[in-house]
Amino acid sequence: MGGPRFEPVRAVRAYERVVEQVEEAIESGALTPGGRLPSERELMVQFSVSRSTVREALRVLQARGLVRSRPGDPNGAEVLPFTPAALHKSMTTLARVEELSLAELVQFRMVLDSAAILLAARLRTEEQLAEMDAAVAAMREALEAGETGAGEGDADAFGTADLAFHDAVVRASGNKLIEICTDVVRSIVLKLIAGRIADEPDREALMRRSIGNHEEVMAAMRAGDGPLAARLSRKAMYDYYAGYVPERERGALRALLE
Amino acid sequence: MGGPRFEPVRAVRAYERVVEQVEEAIESGALTPGGRLPSERELMVQFSVSRSTVREALRVLQARGLVRSRPGDPNGAEVLPFTPAALHKSMTTLARVEELSLAELVQFRMVLDSAAILLAARLRTEEQLAEMDAAVAAMREALEAGETGAGEGDADAFGTADLAFHDAVVRASGNKLIEICTDVVRSIVLKLIAGRIADEPDREALMRRSIGNHEEVMAAMRAGDGPLAARLSRKAMYDYYAGYVPERERGALRALLE
DNA sequence: CTAGTGCACTGGTCGGACCAGTAGGCTCTG
C-alpha cells in the first residue's frame, strides 16, 4: 500500500472545463436565473478556446437545462431557473430504454403521493386545505357536466382538477423533491396510458369512485389522521390505475395497500 | 374555434434533428448498447450537415448519457447501456440550485427506503434474505474491527456493508425506479454530510445503534411484517441522520415516524 | 415626436485544416 497513489489522468476535454466553470458559476450563485452569459465570441476570448469549443459547452449546458440561447439575441445565452425538464427527460428515456413497467411507475406514485399526504396531514395550513377542497369540488363539477350530456371536455376538466388536488397536497407536504418527482412520474404515467384512457368503458363510474376516494382522504386529513389518509390515497390510486396494469403485476401494487 | 389550428413553427436547429433521429434509433432498439455509431465524418454525410453540427448533437447525446466517444477510436461513438448518471446529474443540480435542504433529502430517503422494505418483506426470496443477513453481519464485523483498535478504515467498511444491505433490499423490492432514486439521493446526502461525518464524537455508538436497528428490521422482515419493518427502517434512518439535520427541521422527519 | 431604416451585433451553420491519438495491417527480424 506504500508509494504515492496516482490517479488515472483522464483526458479532460476543453469544452468540459468550460462547462465546469459555467456550472460552478451558476451553482455558486454568481450567475442567477435571468442573468446572461457573455456572447459566444466573448466567451471564446475569456476561455481562450475556439468558438466550436464554446458552442459544444453551451450545448451541454443547454441539455442540462441550465441555459438557453436564442439566435439574434444581443445578450448572450440566458441562465434559466431550474426546471425538472432534464430530470423529466432522463426519466422518460429510463422508462423507454430500461423497460420501466407501468406497474413500477404507478407503485412509485403510490409511495410518493401517500407520503406527501401523510406529511400534508401534519403540516397543511387552513388555506391549503381549502385549496384541496376546491379541487375536489371542481372534480365533482366536471363529473356533473359530463353527466348532463356535454360529454366531451369533462375528462380534461376532471384531470385538471385532479392535478390541482395533488399539487396542493404535495406543496403542503413541504418537500420539493417529492413535488418534482411526483410531477415527472405523473406525466410519464399519463403519457403511457394516454391511448387507453379514452377507451375506458365506464369512465363516469371511475370518476365517481375517484371523487369518493378523494373525499375520504380529505376527511382523514381534516381529522389529522395522516396514516389513514395515506392508506386511503394508496387505495385511491390503485383503484384508478390498476385497470391499466396487467393482472400479473397488480400484486406488487396491492402490497402497498395493507 | 373554427379554422385550422396552426402550431407555432419553432425554429428547429439542425443539431436537434440529428439528436432526435439518433435518440429515436436508440429508443426503438435499432441501436443497442455496445453498438457503434458511424464516425463523425460519416454522420455528416448521412445527415448532410457539417461536422460542427454533428459534434454538437453528439455532445447533447453524451450529456444525456446515451453515447460516449473516445478519441482515436476507429469505430464511432459507443452506444451506452442506460445508467442513472444523467438522472443523478440533474438531481444533484436540483439539490444545489433549488436549495434542497438536507431534511428534504433525508425525508425522501426515509419514504423510499421504507417503501422498498415494505415491498421486500413481501417479495424477497430466501437468497435475498441471506444477502441482507450477510450485510448486517459485515456491519457488525466492521464495528468490531474498529473496537479492537484498527481505528481507521472501519467506517469505510461499515458504509460499504450498509450500502450492500440497502441495495439488497431495494433489489428485492422489484422496483427499479425506487432503486435508482434511492441510490442517487443516497450519494447526494453522503456528499452533503461528508465533512461532518468524520467529526462525529461517538461514531461507534451510532454504528452500534444502527446495527441494532437493522437487526430489528430484519426480524420484522423475516416474520413477514412489512409495515413494522418499514416503520423500523424509518426510525433507523432518522436515528442515523437526524443529528446532521438542524433541529428546526427535524419535526418534518419525525412526522414520518408515527 | 414618431415612424422607419440601417447597422452592429447575435447565434446557427458550414467547410477546411491540423493535431494527437488508436488499431490493425505490414514488414522486418529471429
Add this chain to the structure above:
DNA sequence: CAGAGCCTACTGGTCCGACCAGTGCACTAG
C-alpha cells in the same frame, strides 16, 4: 514460420474563417 516492431489510415478534439438570418438599438427622415 512466428513474433516484435513500425506505418499508415483512420479516429475524435480543436481551431480558424466565413456566411447567413435574425434581433435590438440608435439614428435619421418625415
